[in-house]
Amino acid sequence: MRNIGKEVLKQVDEQGRIVIPKKWRDKHLKNSSVVLLQVTDDEIVVKSHEPADITKYFNSLEIDIESDYDNWNDIKRELYKKKPS
Numbered sequence: 291m292r293n294i295g296k297e298v299l300k301q302v303d304e305q306g307r308i309v310i311p312k313k314w315r316d317k318h319l320k321n322s323s324v325v326l327l328q329v330t331d332d333e334i335v336v337k338s339h340e341p342a343d344i345t346k347y348f349n350s351l352e353i354d355i356e357s358d359y360d361n362w363n364d365i366k367r368e369l370y371k372k373k374p375s
Contacts, residue, residue, distance in 0.1 A: 310336070 300308045310319075318338045319325070328335040355372075357364035 298311055302308055322338060322340055324339045324341070326337045326339040328337065353369070353372075355365060355368050357368045359365065
């Protein structure tokens with residue numbers, strides 16, 4: 291590994307893997323182990339990816355259904371019947 295400022299020269303193994311330096315992982319991948327790879331004409335860019343926080347939508351939808359909440363298949367069937375065209 292050769293360190294060039296904010297660039298590091300790394301070897302790609304036989305399976306196409308590279309190791310991201312620990313300091314970079316600690317700084318840029320704080321809460322996630324998922325990265326986004328973007329390919330352009332002449333480079334591959336690796337960016338940290340934070341999944342969207344959808345918890346604000348929990349319990350925010352009210353629907354009028356007769357199905358038992360313990361049976362997801364019945365709920366799904368009823369929702370498809372009520373689906374607007």
